Every structure is written in C-alpha cells, then in structure tokens.
Amino acid sequence: MKVKVRYFALFREQTGVASELVDWPGGTAAELFQEMTGKHATLMPEAAALVAVNDEMAGWETSLAEGDEILFFPPVAGG
Amino acid sequence: MKFAVSDVSIDPVAARRSVADNSCGALVVFEGWIRNHNEGQAVERLEYEVYRPLAEKEGARIIDEASERFGISNAMCIHREGLLELSDIAVIVCVTSAHRSEAFAACRYIIDELKNRLPIWKKEHYVSGISEWVNCQHCAAAG
Secondary structure, three states: OEEEEEEOHHHHHHHOOOEEEEEOOOOEHHHHHHHHHHHOOOOOOOOOOEEEEOOEEEOOOOEOOOOOEEEEEOOOOOO | OOEEEEOOOOOHHHHHHOOOOOOOOEEEEEEEEOOOEEOOEEEEEEEEEEOHHHHHHHHHHHHHHHHHHHOOOEEEEEEEOEEEEOOOEEEEEEEEEOOHHHHHHHHHHHHHHHHHHOOEEEEEEEOOOOEEEOOOOOHHHHO
16 A cells, blocks of 8 residues: 655654655554654654644544555644 | 734734724733743754644634634634744734633633644754754754
8 A cells, every 4th residue: 555654843854754655554544653663763653743644633543545645743842 | 814824923913903803801812932941951043843734724723612612702823933033922822802711711722722733843942052852852862
C-alpha cells in the first residue's frame, strides 16, 4: 500500500525530510509511525505527538488506506 | 474572520474593533507575548511553524465551540507564524459578550484549547546561541 508521509518541526529535523512516499503492508497510523522509526533511526516517538490523515486530525488507531496523506505532528506548542 | 494565522505584526486595536458590538457590556482580551526567558534560559527570539490548512480549520472549530458553550456574542483569534522578537504579540484572543463571566470563560477556553490542539510549533533561540523546540524532551539534540 502506498501512502504519503509528511513530517513537521522536530520530526522533520529528525528524519531530514519534509515528506516521503512509503510503500508498506498497511495498518494503523501508530504502526506506520513505528515503521518509520525503523527507517529513520533518529526519529523518536513522543507521548504527546499527534497525527492527521488527509488534513483531518485522527487517532493513532486509524486504519490507513491507499493514497492517504499522513501528517506526523510532534508535540504542539502554540500560544 | 474568526481565526487567522498571520505572518505580519498583530494590530491589537484592529483586533478589538473587530469584535465590537453595542449589545455587549464586556470585552476580554488575551495577548500572548514573547518573553525574554524560559526554563532558566535567556531567550533572544522565537520562531513559530504553523501547518496552516489544519490550524485554520481547527482554530475556527475552537471558536465555534466557545460560542456554543458559553453563549458569547463575538470571538476572534490571530496567531503569528515566522520569526518573532521579544515583546511581539504571538497570539491574541478577543471575546465580547453581554456580561463579563462568559467572556472570561470563553477567552480562557479558546487559548487553552488552541495551545493543546493546533498544529503550531515553537522554536526558541537563546542568547547562548542554542535553539530548541519547546515542550519536547529531544529538542536539545535537534539543535
């Protein structure tokens, strides 16, 4: 299954890329993040990280579909 | 305009004027400023990264929630992005209502939810030359 992954702020700095196309067996957003920590050794899980799918906030248990765009947000700090 | 992201200075007078309403007896304003210190470090400047498509959508949603929950008349919020200097306004929330209690409560709700939910990240640049992402254990390593 092919999906597009985008990284922001700290995650972008840790992976060294803003986005990438990923071909993987499929699963949840949490499983995809874990897969990406295997690909990028410097990508560190964060307890307060958030995920969005196709420009909508989503839960980590969300099942991903072919062509989805997954946004990995490190802990937010607005205000 | 209820919620906006801006890459230029926030005008607090214009912001207040945008929620003016003759039926309202209360205006509550929150301004978040860039301060010169954080957790023992002297801060020189600060940088906000915003993912606009979702921040704008979620920001408008938060203001709608506040309107429904507290019955206020008007609310607006502007959040900055880009590089900010000390004493710049990073965020402003303005709420008007018939009476003060609901305006205070709604203003508090909006700023608290915004901090927790909007895809906005803050990088502090310290006088020491180091910079790091705020609220993150691994920031120091990121440089």
